[in-house]
Amino acid sequence: MITSWTGGLLRRRTGRLIATALGIALAVALIASLGSFLTASKSTMTLRAVRDVAVDWQVQVQPGADPDAVLAAVRSADGVRQAERVGFARSTGFQATVAGSTQSTGAGVVLGLPDTYRAAFPHEIRQLTGAASGVLIAQQTAANLHVGPGDTVAISLPGSPPVKVAVAGVVDLPQADSLFQKVGAPPQSQPAAPPDNVILLPTKLFAPLTAPLGKLDPAAVTTQIHTARNGRLPADPAAAYTTVVAAAHHLEARTSGGAVVGDNLGAALDSARKDALYAQILFLFLGVPGAVLAALLTAAVAGAGAGRRRREQALLRTRGLRIRQVTALAAAEAVVVGVTGGLLGLGTAALTGTVVFRTASFGATTASSAAWSALAMGLGLVVAAATVLVPAVRDLRGGTVAQARQAVGRIRSPWWMRVGLDFILLAVALLVFKASSANQYALVLAPEGVASISVSYWAFLGPALLWCGSALLLWRLATLALTHGRRLLTRAVRPLTGTLAATTAAAMSRQRRPLARAIVLLALAVSFAASTATFNATYQRQAEVDAQLTNGADITVTQPPGTATGPGAGAALRVAGVRHVEPVQHRFAYIGADLQDLYGVQPATITSATALQDAYFAGGTATSLMGKLAARPDSLLVSEETVKDFQLHPGDTVNLRLQDNRTKALTSVPFHYAGIVKEFPTAPKDSFFVANADYIAKATGSNAVGAFLVDTGGTHQSAVAAALRHQVGTTATVTDITQTRSTVGSSLTSVDLSGLTRIELGAAVLLAAAAGGIVLALGLAERRRTFAITTVLGATRSQLRGLILSEAAVMTAGGLTGGAVIGWALSQMLVTVLTGVFDPPPAALTVPWPYLALTVAAAALAITAAALNAARRSTRPAVEELRAL
Numbered sequence: 001m002i003t004s005w006t007g008g009l010l011r012r013r014t015g016r017l018i019a020t021a022l023g024i025a026l027a028v029a030l031i032a033s034l035g036s037f038l039t040a041s042k043s044t045m046t047l048r049a050v051r052d053v054a055v056d057w058q059v060q061v062q063p064g065a066d067p068d069a070v071l072a073a074v075r076s077a078d079g080v081r082q083a084e085r086v087g088f089a090r091s092t093g094f095q096a097t098v099a100g101s102t103q104s105t106g107a108g109v110v111l112g113l114p115d116t117y118r119a120a121f122p123h124e125i126r127q128l129t130g131a132a133s134g135v136l137i138a139q140q141t142a143a144n145l146h147v148g149p150g151d152t153v154a155i156s157l158p159g160s161p162p163v164k165v166a167v168a169g170v171v172d173l174p175q176a177d178s179l180f181q182k183v184g185a186p187p188q189s190q191p192a193a194p195p196d197n198v199i200l201l202p203t204k205l206f207a208p209l210t211a212p213l214g215k216l217d218p219a220a221v222t223t224q225i226h227t228a229r230n231g232r233l234p235a236d237p238a239a240a241y242t243t244v245v246a247a248a249h250h251l252e253a254r255t256s257g258g259a260v261v262g263d264n265l266g267a268a269l270d271s272a273r274k275d276a277l278y279a280q281i282l283f284l285f286l287g288v289p290g291a292v293l294a295a296l297l298t299a300a301v302a303g304a305g306a307g308r309r310r311r312e313q314a315l316l317r318t319r320g321l322r323i324r325q326v327t328a329l330a331a332a333e334a335v336v337v338g339v340t341g342g343l344l345g346l347g348t349a350a351l352t353g354t355v356v357f358r359t360a361s362f363g364a365t366t367a368s369s370a371a372w373s374a375l376a377m378g379l380g381l382v383v384a385a386a387t388v389l390v391p392a393v394r395d396l397r398g399g400t401v402a403q404a405r406q407a408v409g410r411i412r413s414p415w416w417m418r419v420g421l422d423f424i425l426l427a428v429a430l431l432v433f434k435a436s437s438a439n440q441y442a443l444v445l446a447p448e449g450v451a452s453i454s455v456s457y458w459a460f461l462g463p464a465l466l467w468c469g470s471a472l473l474l475w476r477l478a479t480l481a482l483t484h485g486r487r488l489l490t491r492a493v494r495p496l497t498g499t500l501a502a503t504t505a506a507a508m509s510r511q512r513r514p515l516a517r518a519i520v521l522l523a524l525a526v527s528f529a530a531s532t533a534t535f536n537a538t539y540q541r542q543a544e545v546d547a548q549l550t551n552g553a554d555i556t557v558t559q560p561p562g563t564a565t566g567p568g569a570g571a572a573l574r575v576a577g578v579r580h581v582e583p584v585q586h587r588f589a590y591i592g593a594d595l596q597d598l599y600g601v602q603p604a605t606i607t608s609a610t611a612l613q614d615a616y617f618a619g620g621t622a623t624s625l626m627g628k629l630a631a632r633p634d635s636l637l638v639s640e641e642t643v644k645d646f647q648l649h650p651g652d653t654v655n656l657r658l659q660d661n662r663t664k665a666l667t668s669v670p671f672h673y674a675g676i677v678k679e680f681p682t683a684p685k686d687s688f689f690v691a692n693a694d695y696i697a698k699a700t701g702s703n704a705v706g707a708f709l710v711d712t713g714g715t716h717q718s719a720v721a722a723a724l725r726h727q728v729g730t731t732a733t734v735t736d737i738t739q740t741r742s743t744v745g746s747s748l749t750s751v752d753l754s755g756l757t758r759i760e761l762g763a764a765v766l767l768a769a770a771a772g773g774i775v776l777a778l779g780l781a782e783r784r785r786t787f788a789i790t791t792v793l794g795a796t797r798s799q800l801r802g803l804i805l806s807e808a809a810v811m812t813a814g815g816l817t818g819g820a821v822i823g824w825a826l827s828q829m830l831v832t833v834l835t836g837v838f839d840p841p842p843a844a845l846t847v848p849w850p851y852l853a854l855t856v857a858a859a860a861l862a863i864t865a866a867a868l869n870a871a872r873r874s875t876r877p878a879v880e881e882l883r884a885l
Helices: 002-012 014-051 067-075 139-145 202-215 237-254 266-305 308-316 323-357 367-400 415-419 421-435 456-485 486-510 514-553 569-572 622-631 640-646 692-700 719-726 738-743 754-782 782-793 796-832 850-875 879-884
Strands: 057-061 081-093 095-098 099-105 106-114 128-129 136-140 151-155 163-166 171-173 198-202 221-229 259-263 554-560 578-592 594-601 636-639 653-659 666-677 688-693 705-709 733-736
Touching: 002 014, 002 323, 014 237, 014 266, 014 323, 014 367, 014 754, 057 067, 057 266, 067 081, 067 221, 067 237, 067 259, 067 719, 081 202, 095 171, 106 202, 128 202, 128 640, 139 198, 171 554, 198 202, 202 221, 237 259, 237 266, 237 738, 259 266, 266 367, 266 456, 266 514, 266 754, 323 367, 323 421, 323 754, 415 421, 421 456, 456 486, 456 514, 456 796, 486 514, 486 796, 514 653, 514 738, 514 754, 514 796, 514 850, 554 719, 569 578, 569 705, 569 719, 578 692, 594 640, 594 692, 622 636, 622 666, 622 688, 636 640, 636 653, 640 666, 653 692, 653 796, 666 688, 688 692, 719 733, 719 738, 733 738, 754 850, 796 850
Parallel strands: 106 198, 136 171, 594 688, 636 666
Antiparallel strands: 057 221, 057 259, 081 106, 081 221, 095 099, 095 151, 128 171, 136 198, 151 163, 554 705, 554 733, 578 594, 578 653, 578 705, 636 688, 653 666
């Protein structure tokens, strides 16, 4: 019996079964694709974190411990690939005489490196010029002393006469912050900046040079064991972090306090695990609604034939079948569409991965991809059961045969409309949104001193309730409009239906429940596409802003501290591809006893090289505050933290102590507080000032520039940066935005959203088209009997076509309008709730109008095609149509 019934469904209800299976396939494909992508993204974050760490562990040998014993313990630890002994010694200064001019530096650091160090840790030292072995000098130190390969530098150590060494090469230390960290010290005790003066010596030269100092002051000479691990870590950053931290603690326990581990790898994985949670949040915020919408689409497709199914079940029961047997037939239909849709969805996911990511697993491991496929398949079967089997069982148990055979029933408002559930959901959504967007709210919870981190999932409640409440409110409004707006509907459809306008309006009013459901489904699909696309576009835009904010501009040429390069040197940087060069001063200023960074800018031209967003400032827009600096040169923009610490009010006089270039003494310079600066190109994230460069130069007697911001128009940054490096040599540091994109440590840029975007936006277009076209087509197909009777009663073909097109037009107008409003509200809420993902927060939403136009066009095209097809089928002879039905 089940086989015969299933065969009959496949022959007679082919279109409906295919449409239901396609809805399930879309949900399965979306879950499988996004799940595999999420797993692959986490693995990529782990690999990126490991790759970007130059030295995994810096094991500090404690006073009194044997360095050789610690080195042996490190080398024998699990997961250690290589370990090298490094010496650190404090110097009182360096001196060099070049071309008759003697230059001296302040205190510095001398490193002792074994010959195998650079091979073991290739990313710790970057060669600039000269030999790669022997005595090496850091780029900034070389600039301070005006020395290069072949020159002689005198190293001064406490208690010993200066020792002269010949410089073999000049190098850069790209990981200087971690290299010179205080191992084991809390973050607040770490040095504000790495040492300016560094010389690297071979171990065979370092040991005898520092031996007297070690005897005089053991604390002045320290030993670290730099360690490289083998890289075999779990794919998930959180699991990898736990593994690395546990291994570090185990090593400390083995040495019985003889060593403290500076866990650079653990620190990188700590940041990566937070980023992984943000990726998970994005998956839930942006991916799950698509799967839910696909399930709703499936339910709507299955529900389009609910009346017919009830009559078929009633007929089966009148012919002697028991409820259990009818339920088995419904279960067979659910299995057919569930398995078919699930397999089709998995095939679609694999094809998507192959086309977009060149691998069917989206880059995830086989086991992870199989797990997500199994989960997606199970969800597909659940959707099939919920949309096909559950309604059938409910109808069988909740109604009689006579009720099921009724062609016309009493329409009653659903319970949620009577209790006002839509208004309740919207009110609660606004309350949750207000709480979740309050100051100091953190979506990712990482308590200080606690190894585990988590997500505050209750913040998901706001967007979820807004989505549900808006959908129900739109359903209510559509139902009210179709019920009480017959006169307006009659006027609106008269151009299409002529004298049949009143009948058309009455028919739509009678069909208000399925028509309202179709409007809501289309609106949800459009809102999903709009909110997802807007969030993704805003995300990508802010990723670029973050990279430019960190680097300063397309290319930044940074001068070594202490140099007196004036703004005129920017003319030499105008190589091919450069549009504008902007000088920016970088000084240090005391406010009270607090030393902070001070940036001097040219207010009229700073925006020619870099973007200044209004979100960077408070108390005015970027344009207005730059205007204040230009109109009143002594104006000062102060960081928010400093404003709070010193209780500043607009117009207050702020006396900063700056170094006078003529006397080399600190001098008090008056400024007037004009506004708050939260972010600024190349500036740190905590405390700093921004002022007029000309005013600073006049007050200090120096117009020395700290950096040049180079604008290339957003193109050819790498090539122009290479040309500038060749031109400036070792006298300055050149960084370009392409480097910064891959190295910046914010949670925004470390999560690559491009793959997720392509999957979601493609699915959103399909959902919008299906929500408009398939639902309308099936709804019209179920009303062929009505159209045939209308034809018998005298309706012309043009009137009948107008009736169908009128219904399609009402659905399109209501769905697109509602979708636009819901999408706008969701976009605003998503960006606000997910503020932690953005660094810096966006000043405004970035709307991808071309994609939205494509989505609307796809939905309109699908609806038009469905309406025209239904209109064509309505021209069949009425008698033939009624006989077939």
